[in-house]
Amino acid sequence: MKLYYSIFILMLSFMGCRETIVPKPNAYLSLKYPDAFYQNITLDLPVKFDINKLAIVEGIQYKESSQSLNLNYPLLKAKLYLSYHPLNENLTRYVSETEFTTKNHAKVAHEITEQKFENFRTNVYGKMYELTGPVASQCQFYVTDSSQHFLTGSLYFKVKPNYDSILPAVRYLQKDMIRLVESLEWKF
Numbered sequence: 709m710k711l712y713y714s715i716f717i718l719m720l721s722f723m724g725c726r727e728t729i730v731p732k733p734n735a736y737l738s739l740k741y742p743d744a745f746y747q748n749i750t751l752d753l754p755v756k757f758d759i760n761k762l763a764i765v766e767g768i769q770y771k772e773s774s775q776s777l778n779l780n781y782p783l784l785k786a787k788l789y790l791s792y793h794p795l796n797e798n799l800t801r802y803v804s805e806t807e808f809t810t811k812n813h814a815k816v817a818h819e820i821t822e823q824k825f826e827n828f829r830t831n832v833y834g835k836m837y838e839l840t841g842p843v844a845s846q847c848q849f850y851v852t853d854s855s856q857h858f859l860t861g862s863l864y865f866k867v868k869p870n871y872d873s874i875l876p877a878v879r880y881l882q883k884d885m886i887r888l889v890e891s892l893e894w895k896f
Contacts, residue, residue: 741783741880746887751777753792755859758891760884763788779884784877785866788885793858802858806850809862810837813848817841818871825851830893836885838878841871846878847885857894861885 746758752768753775759765766778766787773796779788793802814820818841825834834851847863863881865874 741877744880744883744887746891748891753777754794754857754895755792756893756895757888759888763884781881784881786863786877786881787866788861788863788881788888790859790861793860795852795854795856795858799852799854799858802852802860803850806848806860810839810848813839813843813845817843825849825889827890832889832892832894834889836889838882843871846871846874847882849885849889851889851892853894856896859892861888 742762745761747761748756748758749765750756751765759779760781762783763779763781766780768775768777774791774793776789776791779790781787795802810820817839819839821838821840823836823838825832825836827833831853832851833854834849836847836849838847839845845862845864848861850858850860852858863878863885865877867874871878
């Protein structure tokens with residue numbers, strides 16, 4: 709009889725000490741970035757545009773037929789790489805190169821969204837591509853006046869491309885890129 713009591717008490721202690729498992733609610737990372745304040749910058753390039761005051765302009769590099777600069781966002785661990793090319797009947801080549809680069813990233817992208825820009829007043833035409841998924845560059849764009857100027861931009865993060873984690877930063881910087889394109893004016 710003592711054996712049965714011992715087994716019964718042992719079983720009760722195992723069953724009585726169980727903790728009720730309660731599923732935890734989904735938690736989402738809440739990233740808050742400062743409000744964007746824009747300023748118009750004029751650089752040693754034949755183009756001017758608005759940038760977020762959060763961005764740090766890094767030096768202009770001159771190459772044979774192009775000029776480039778970076779907009780560094782240290783808070784977001786991101787850079788927007790900009791390249792300017794004067795057009796000498798090379799518009800088709802530059803557009804093809806930009807689209808080729810985007811298609812290379814598209815091999816691992818889940819989806820590509822394309823947005824067109826047309827501003828007849830400032831003579832700015834182009835496209836912006838948003839790539840979702842584990843790609844190296846989530847946003848790319850090009851703009852041109854179709855005769856003299858061509859500007860391209862690519863957004864890169866200094867972190868592993870885990871799209872879900874960097875999505876808030878991507879959305880924040882997309883707004884900056886759209887503002888850059890919409891405020892862009894060519895200098896003649």
